[in-house]
Amino acid sequence: MSIAGLSALAFVSSACDVGGISPIFPEPVSPNGRAIYDTYIGISILGVIVFVGVEAALLWVAIRYRRTRQPAGYLPPQVHGHTGLEITWTVIPLVIVLAIAAYSFVELQQNFQPISNQQMTVIISGHQFGWNYDYGNGVVVHQEQNIDGKVEPFVVPTHTLVKLQFRAVDVIHSWWVPAISGKTDAVPGYDNFSWLKIDRVGQWRGECAELCGTGHAAMQIIVQAMDQSDFDAWMARQKASASPSASPSP
Numbered sequence: 050m051s052i053a054g055l056s057a058l059a060f061v062s063s064a065c066d067v068g069g070i071s072p073i074f075p076e077p078v079s080p081n082g083r084a085i086y087d088t089y090i091g092i093s094i095l096g097v098i099v100f101v102g103v104e105a106a107l108l109w110v111a112i113r114y115r116r117t118r119q120p121a122g123y124l125p126p127q128v129h130g131h132t133g134l135e136i137t138w139t140v141i142p143l144v145i146v147l148a149i150a151a152y153s154f155v156e157l158q159q160n161f162q163p164i165s166n167q168q169m170t171v172i173i174s175g176h177q178f179g180w181n182y183d184y185g186n187g188v189v190v191h192q193e194q195n196i197d198g199k200v201e202p203f204v205v206p207t208h209t210l211v212k213l214q215f216r217a218v219d220v221i222h223s224w225w226v227p228a229i230s231g232k233t234d235a236v237p238g239y240d241n242f243s244w245l246k247i248d249r250v251g252q253w254r255g256e257c258a259e260l261c262g263t264g265h266a267a268m269q270i271i272v273q274a275m276d277q278s279d280f281d282a283w284m285a286r287q288k289a290s291a292s293p294s295a296s297p298s299p
């Protein structure tokens with residue numbers, strides 16, 4: 050299939066949401082997803098300005114000073130070792146790169162902190178090959194290896210600040226739902242943190258972003274946000290099915 054065909058396919062696929070294929074990041078639904086999206090767009094704009102500026106200067110010099118327009122044996126002005134130029138084209142890129150680094154660092158600090166003002170906490174544990182979501186009340190959602198799209202959703206209430214605590218039991222995995230949050234590594238031996246606060250009802254897809262073994266591609270993620278009342282009903286159903294021992298066992 051041609052490149053054009055592939056990109057057309059990507060656009061068509063992005064139209065049916067929940068789908069993970071998108072030529073750019075999907076529309077963010079959580080403030081940290083929004084911050085990462087804005088960082089990406091901001092850095093891209095700066096990159097495009099630099100690219101267009103450098104290419105335009107290159108073309109202008111190549112056309113304006115081409116050999117056929119110069120007298121025979123013409124030698125252009127020699128600027129090798131020009132201190133002013135050397136300093137200028139060292140300092141300008143340095144300032145741009147440092148500004149991008151500082152901006153990105155501040156964003157990362159905000160999006161991957163162990164927050165303390167959360168309304169609920171979920172411990173997300175990665176394993177080969179799936180995710181467990183422990184709500185801390187006996188309810189655990191299991192997202193197991195699956196590539197046919199039938200993924201058990203990780204359910205959260207809307208407008209609720211949820212602290213996410215990441216762990217892994219075997220190798221390093223990485224939890225990534227582009228519309229919601231940046232990639233967060235789930236590492237055996239210590240905890241990483243992120244959070245989410247989804248502003249609308251819906252479902253968003255993600256996947257493990259760290260090559261973790263043969264079932265890596267099947268570590269699909271679906272996050273589903275519900276209104277608080279729907280979430281409470283969902284949680285009640287989960288609790289009921291999590292404790293079937295209400296009936297006496299022989």
Ligand SMILES: [Cu+2]
Nearest residue numbers: 222257261268
């Ligand atoms: Cu994984």
